[in-house]
Amino acid sequence: MNGKAERFLAAAAQAPDAGIWVEVGCVRIPEELQSEGWSTVHLSVAAGGRGIPFYSVDKDANALMVAQESVQAHGDGHKTTFVLDTGREFLGRNEQAIGFLYLDGGGGPGETLAEFMEAERLLRGNAIVAIDDCQSHGGFVHGKGTDLIPYLISGGWNVEWFDTGGEYKMVVADRRGTELPDMHQRCAKETACPT
Numbered sequence: 001m002n003g004k005a006e007r008f009l010a011a012a013a014q015a016p017d018a019g020i021w022v023e024v025g026c027v028r029i030p031e032e033l034q035s036e037g038w039s040t041v042h043l044s045v046a047a048g049g050r051g052i053p054f055y056s057v058d059k060d061a062n063a064l065m066v067a068q069e070s071v072q073a074h075g076d077g078h079k080t081t082f083v084l085d086t087g088r089e090f091l092g093r094n095e096q097a098i099g100f101l102y103l104d105g106g107g108g109p110g111e112t113l114a115e116f117m118e119a120e121r122l123l124r125g126n127a128i129v130a131i132d133d134c135q136s137h138g139g140f141v142h143g144k145g146t147d148l149i150p151y152l153i154s155g156g157w158n159v160e161w162f163d164t165g166g167e168y169k170m171v172v173a174d175r176r177g178t179e180l181p182d183m184h185q186r187c188a189k190e191t192a193c194p195t
């Protein structure tokens, strides 16, 4: 299994039994590579195994078709719904409580923050949020999480950085004070976190 999947599955395992799972940014390659999370396939299996409804949202119809076929071939479509939309639009109209939110869209730091802000009102108190590609890149100090991470920290979330292979980093956030495996680094404040 690839390093990104190991991390978001560990994060999702901490999510409550109640509340839907949502990913923004679906699988776009029909086989697993070390550089890709293959998130839709892995999360469909994990959510399906727990009987949790899982929504995979992507604005690209071709990517969504690849994701759907990949889940049919390798995953668990039983509880998986594919949504052709932007993450922001879907999360803005969603009315179901969310237990796990995986942000991996390609819209950049501002869009990632906007997605979270649309989801925020429906995040359960013990919800888990994971943000992929939080390594410094494209001039953004925390990649996709550059705008969202300070917002989370100022809102009292615990924010943790994980290496997921190569230069890639994923951030996992919760409000529970839950002890996670030793491989993580807990950041008391943003300036203490690796970039």
Ligand SMILES: C[S@@+](CC[C@H](N)C(=O)[O-])C[C@H]1O[C@@H](n2cnc3c(N)ncnc32)[C@H](O)[C@@H]1O
Residues within 6 Å of the ligand: 024, 025, 026, 027, 028, 036, 037, 038, 039, 040, 057, 058, 059, 060, 063, 085, 086, 087, 088, 104, 105, 106, 107, 111
């Ligand atoms: C990095 S890929 C996702 C990879 C996937 N999560 C995986 O683990 O294999 C990013 C995806 O986000 C989609 N995307 C970009 N902007 C988006 C937006 N605003 N809303 C929803 N999806 C978006 C792209 O079409 C692309 O399929």
